[in-house]
Amino acid sequence: MRVVILGGGYAGLSCALRLARRAKGRVSVTLVSASPRFVERIRLHEEAAGKKRVSRELSAMVAGTGVTLKIGSITDIDSRGEVHVGGERLPYDRLVVALGSRVDVDAVPGIREHASTLDPTSSAELAARLPAIAARGGRLVVIGGGLTGIEGASELAEAHPGLQVTLLSSGEPGEGFSEAGRAHLRAALGRLGVTLEQGRVRSLQAGAVELQDRTVPFDACLWAGGFVAPEVVRRSGLPVNTRGQLLVDPFLRSLGNVYIYAVGDVGAPVEPPSAMLMGCKTALPMGVHVAESLARAARGQPEEPFDYLDAGFCISLGRRDGLIQVMRQDGAPAKWVFTGRFAAWLKEAVCWGTVAALGAERAGWPLYRWRKTGRALAVGGSLQGARAA
Template structure:
């Protein structure tokens, strides 16, 4: 009997999982099928650059899968039948049966709980959203970026240019997971770019050309970029997989579903415990999770106990345009140290890390 591994999602986690499983199982009869809604890999960490007008490298999945035995199916997963071990798709072959499933569908833009976001905001979680924002920027004079995390900070810095007024609104402080030293550099850098920062200003509602803060303040908002968190697909929870309150699939130390042992989770859509805290959504987390998920699947199908996913954090990179940035060095649990690297050195370092990520995806071993 031939084991069939189906991987849902070809982001950082899913692509790494599929290629690693295929490499480990290359001397067996096992098949690995990777399902993704697009035929291209999206460098999500560069979407703010795409929105600002930069042309990104073309990365077809067929090229990234070259040399591996992974079969690519370009279709969107619409449902999972855990009892029958099948995945429903919106295109050919419309249904896939699996022996082991890797759930790595990632995340999209959040903000559904805030009235007006769907109608009036420009999210920045997919390539299509980045291109839609880019088209909008050609006809706007001001941008309000909502969200003080890394995505919001990078978007505000990348979009800043003469003739365009940019403001960053945050619920708390800008860069809440960073050290005071790193946050100070970000504030100074944004100020030099002309970006106004309004901290402790949660948004209650969006309207056409305006937004309302929780304290009742109404602000003009010609173009709103929504970068206040992410949301995961409902597919896992709807199927009956154990999930947390945000819909993220609950997994054990080997990234195996707590409710269904033939399903593994990786990336943003899985809630992995890292030293008592849920690992944050990021490429930095998704890549090693994907690699370990591929290893665990191979272990399971070759009669071994799936290994514990062991990865540690070392830094967080924040770009501030093309010539500045902050590299926040961290403890293994992702809490910040006082050590930071800034300026051109940090920008060059992040670019090197981003380029090496694609190299890693080409060569997962």
């Protein structure tokens, strides 16, 4: 069986590594990535703050596993059995789409021209510009009150004490958290000197955000207003939602073709757990689950539906503070939260743990396992959280 996996991020890589080990000799595994490097997207706000190199060679991460790595951009997904990588056709028996997401730069006019985003190239460019802006006491406006906006604003404010940072959002940052969680966010952002503003953005101009009722000037703007799937996914003709994510059944198979799976940010289950948010905390187990399904299929065994328990959100507020918002099983926030240095330490451990989990997959010590808990299946170890801003 020829399995082609599109995307060398958290979902694609975890799928490739698990499948190559579990179905050795039964399947050929080809991993296609536009970039030769695995990008730790969950650290891109750290990169924007000028702190860390956040990528590593994919070839080293799959070395010795039997995975064939192909570097090239997917230009067409043909659901009849082949994908186009540049000018080349790549046939498959089973396809796993793991192409991730990108910041939605078409949400309002002017983002492409006037704002940075927490995407790899843009983060590095922002990191290069901010020191000079901070040195003259300039203003950075971060737009988006979701988790990436909050992490970005706090990281950049802490890294550049001279910078005037404003976090602009349509609602209160951290909506959906408990009162204790929101109170800690307000206090932490205040301590870092981040000003909170609310308003609905109409457009971005050179040096100013246009709101319904006023303009907010900036020297630099970071747009953190939500994610969409790559355009090539929408062009496939397979069923997608308004964000361009592939609609998938409980087995993570496309509603339009049962031989095509979607994992990570690019997949949107239409049945429970359909409230799954984009995040590496979902991407890693989704990738592993599909690998297990394909290994079962190669042995002639039936597949099992994906199930997943979201333990909560773990966000950084600079390097010395954080917030862990535990979630109840019904999806509502628990009253209590963990904060401060312990939360910052745990978040760092979680970020480190995602890469360690991939290394462990390669070494044959899988960290992601499912265990039966009555009717449900629970997955341990994923507490980090992301939500479209």
